[in-house]
Amino acid sequence: MNQIIKIRIKFAKYGTMKFIGHLDIMRFFQKAIRRADIDIRYSGGFSPHQIMSFAAPLGVGIESQGEYLDIEVNSITTTEDMKNALNQTMVPGIEIVSVTVLPDTVKNAMASVAAAAYRIAYKEGIFPIENMEQKLQEFYAKEQILVTKETKKSTLELDLKPGIYELKVVKADAIPEIYMLVDASSSGNIKPTMVLGAFCDYCNVKFEPYSYQITRVDTYTNLAKEGKPRKLVPLEAVGE
Amino acid sequence: MTRKLALSDEILMQVEKPARYIGNEVNSVIKEKDKIDVRFAMCFPDVYEIGMSHLGIQILYSMFNAWEDVWCERVYSPWVDLDKIMREKNIPLFGLESQEPIKDMDFLGITIQYEMCYTNILQVLDLAQIPLLAKDRGEDMPIVIGGGPCSYNPEPIAPFFDLFYIGEGETQYRNLLDVYKENKKSGGSRLEFLQKASQIPGIYVPGFYEEEYKEDGTIQDRKKLYDKAPDTILKEIVMEVSDTHYPMKPVVPFIKVTQDRVVLEIQRGCIRGCRFCQAGQLYRPVRERDVEVLKKYAVEMLKNTGHEEISLSSLSSSDYSQLNELLDFLIHDCNEKHINISLPSLRIDAFSLDVMSKVQDVKKSSLTFAPEAGSQRLRDVINKGLTEEVILKGAALAFEGGWTRVKLYFMLGLPNETEEDILGIGDLSNKIAATFFETVPKDKRVNGKVQIVTSTSFFIPKPFTPFQWARMCTKEEFLEKAYQTKQGIMAQLNQKSIKYNWHEADVSVLEGIFARGDRKVADVILKAYEKGCIFDSWSEYFHNDVWMNCFEKCGVDPAFYTTRERSEDEIFPWDFLDCGVTKEFLLREWKKAMNETVSPNCRSKCQGCGARRFGGGVCFESDNQNQN
Ligand code: SF4
Numbered sequence: 001m002n003q004i005i006k007i008r009i010k011f012a013k014y015g016t017m018k019f020i021g022h023l024d025i026m027r028f029f030q031k032a033i034r035r036a037d038i039d040i041r042y043s044g045g046f047s048p049h050q051i052m053s054f055a056a057p058l059g060v061g062i063e064s065q066g067e068y069l070d071i072e073v074n075s076i077t078t079t080e081d082m083k084n085a086l087n088q089t090m091v092p093g094i095e096i097v098s099v100t101v102l103p104d105t106v107k108n109a110m111a112s113v114a115a116a117a118y119r120i121a122y123k124e125g126i127f128p129i130e131n132m133e134q135k136l137q138e139f140y141a142k143e144q145i146l147v148t149k150e151t152k153k154s155t156l157e158l159d160l161k162p163g164i165y166e167l168k169v170v171k172a173d174a175i176p177e178i179y180m181l182v183d184a185s186s187s188g189n190i191k192p193t194m195v196l197g198a199f200c201d202y203c204n205v206k207f208e209p210y211s212y213q214i215t216r217v218d219t220y221t222n223l224a225k226e227g228k229p230r231k232l233v234p235l236e237a238v239g240e
Numbered sequence: 241m242t243r244k245l246a247l248s249d250e251i252l253m254q255v256e257k258p259a260r261y262i263g264n265e266v267n268s269v270i271k272e273k274d275k276i277d278v279r280f281a282m283c284f285p286d287v288y289e290i291g292m293s294h295l296g297i298q299i300l301y302s303m304f305n306a307w308e309d310v311w312c313e314r315v316y317s318p319w320v321d322l323d324k325i326m327r328e329k330n331i332p333l334f335g336l337e338s339q340e341p342i343k344d345m346d347f348l349g350i351t352i353q354y355e356m357c358y359t360n361i362l363q364v365l366d367l368a369q370i371p372l373l374a375k376d377r378g379e380d381m382p383i384v385i386g387g388g389p390c391s392y393n394p395e396p397i398a399p400f401f402d403l404f405y406i407g408e409g410e411t412q413y414r415n416l417l418d419v420y421k422e423n424k425k426s427g428g429s430r431l432e433f434l435q436k437a438s439q440i441p442g443i444y445v446p447g448f449y450e451e452e453y454k455e456d457g458t459i460q461d462r463k464k465l466y467d468k469a470p471d472t473i474l475k476e477i478v479m480e481v482s483d484t485h486y487p488m489k490p491v492v493p494f495i496k497v498t499q500d501r502v503v504l505e506i507q508r509g510c511i512r513g514c515r516f517c518q519a520g521q522l523y524r525p526v527r528e529r530d531v532e533v534l535k536k537y538a539v540e541m542l543k544n545t546g547h548e549e550i551s552l553s554s555l556s557s558s559d560y561s562q563l564n565e566l567l568d569f570l571i572h573d574c575n576e577k578h579i580n581i582s583l584p585s586l587r588i589d590a591f592s593l594d595v596m597s598k599v600q601d602v603k604k605s606s607l608t609f610a611p612e613a614g615s616q617r618l619r620d621v622i623n624k625g626l627t628e629e630v631i632l633k634g635a636a637l638a639f640e641g642g643w644t645r646v647k648l649y650f651m652l653g654l655p656n657e658t659e660e661d662i663l664g665i666g667d668l669s670n671k672i673a674a675t676f677f678e679t680v681p682k683d684k685r686v687n688g689k690v691q692i693v694t695s696t697s698f699f700i701p702k703p704f705t706p707f708q709w710a711r712m713c714t715k716e717e718f719l720e721k722a723y724q725t726k727q728g729i730m731a732q733l734n735q736k737s738i739k740y741n742w743h744e745a746d747v748s749v750l751e752g753i754f755a756r757g758d759r760k761v762a763d764v765i766l767k768a769y770e771k772g773c774i775f776d777s778w779s780e781y782f783h784n785d786v787w788m789n790c791f792e793k794c795g796v797d798p799a800f801y802t803t804r805e806r807s808e809d810e811i812f813p814w815d816f817l818d819c820g821v822t823k824e825f826l827l828r829e830w831k832k833a834m835n836e837t838v839s840p841n842c843r844s845k846c847q848g849c850g851a852r853r854f855g856g857g858v859c860f861e862s863d864n865q866n867q868n
Contacts, residue, residue: 019258024494031546046601048578061253210250
């Protein structure tokens, strides 16, 4: 029986690569792992596939500094070696940030995801919203943040409020950006555009989705026991 | 540090598959443009997923970029959604690598793989903001070069190109680019460059010639407008195929493309000599790649791309003399690395079935036979050396091995075809189904059945084949033949096991016009493009009524190119090109076809086709030279 080593890979995705969708990123990594000669484990059967699982899918157009995938390997020299080998097979716009070995008990990346943090910049500099900081505070202080979500069959009214864990203005090189930490679990995933759209509505500003650059800052898992207050840590922090 | 894209985020977020337009793929090449003398845009005039799957472009891309002074970029047809936006916003077509306009580059090379992309050539030129007609291009416009199989009859698209490269690209491109650099350095004009280029072997400058027509519309003569231009142009060919440039680091697309795998070209040419097949004549003689070289390529390319699949490419892989050894190696090496092997065009016999059972899931895969004609008589006419006995034997073996799906390919409208030949299609399909029920006992039948898919395409006579003299059917005749085929299948005992597909007739007729067209057809193509025709090979964008209307408006009669009978001494629009195979040989074969006589393949007995003059390949193998 082979030993099984679980590996978590954190990567950043930016620039032109933001236009590559989730499924194609998966294909990209399958090929990259071959190029890097990683001793990955395969499933059985006639067309064996690599054992690989991605955390939360990222929408097309969004950049990220905290994407994750888990793989299983038969052998590894060091995590540093693996990181370097992978980085040599990347393209501009995808960068391996860290490689960690996971304890056996950890759930896979997809099942672990609890939250994600985003920053939103206005592409042309300053947001076209006056008094943004104050407005955002007022908006976040509301009892409920209701949005309507269109599904194929019906329109659904949804309260975003319980899923927004943090919402504030931060500065990047003195230019204000919106920061949010939101639920990203499979049951309650909140898209940053939903929050941004609702905020624009609140400010009576027309929401132009292409005017904003959204960046996922990191993806988090919840270490707290059920019923206890959230204890969010980045997905890479559970490794060794 | 990020490259600036030619298209805004807003546009890219609105179009289908933005990955088609951003470049940045693994193994794509970025160079410092200040250190470059020649910028070359290499185009496949169809959508990215199809263009990226083409081996020829990968070869030239890699070869050009291996030269320090050249930067080769890729360009494909923007899909209809982006096409519209680019026209509205006046965005010039750009190279995927630099994201800079094509019109500022030195060359635009267009590979022309099928006739139905002709309007897309105009789309690319138009979006690039390059004048559609070569004669209207100014000094600062790129030189537009055509290549690929359709350049063996370039006349219907001749006015759109500055020059054509006839034959395999590996041999003369360096020379051509050097002449260009030289001319640029000495301040020479565009015309001077074209004049110099016309002296390079394999280069055809259409602007230096004019066709003169007889009253009946056939060609009287070709007049030269530049007296040093050659009378005939012999195709370029690589004889030492094991030593030529091979793309060891092919570009790996992000999105799924048609050919999403490593492609190993094991040989060029085909020994078979099927009389309908253009490739079989154009790429003579057969030249095999050394098996050791191929093994090395396979390993290295898989490593460089990370592809999970490798496929062999050639016109007839079973004829590759070292196939056994190559497949053994691949099966062993690839299994270890969890790489799939895809095996196109293998003759079905015990050996190939054994190999296929090792690399495919027998239950899911299907067997392919291409008898092409429904009766032995007609198979003799077309020189397809596949007999019913061989097919049924292969099928029986396969059914025993667990296969239950069979695909059959036929052509309708072949020269001399009779109703009996057509009914033979249903008959053969039925016999294969019957073979299944005879070979596989009831309790061993997966889902109790066999699935036979019989497909027919319509025969289109192509230049440089023995059938270049043949009459092509009308649309009505084609449809009648398809109907008869269907009736024939329906009348069979096992008809429930047989599914029948047939090809569109309109588009075949148009392809037939282009294939043997002359320069008069160019007006029609231009007009159809102006009327909005693009992506004609995509049935949802093909508008036959618009095309027929344009033929009428231009006073060009489609029947002249399709159904007209051609006399043996007619001068064809492509006769000034020489693909190595002589017209005498083709005529000999045409007559043999009419006598229902087969010709042996190159390996069993040389037929003296003319390609021996290239001095290598199969023509010089052992003792096939006992010519008659
Ligand atoms: S010269 Fe003979 S062997 Fe060579 S390609 Fe022609 S027919 Fe085949």
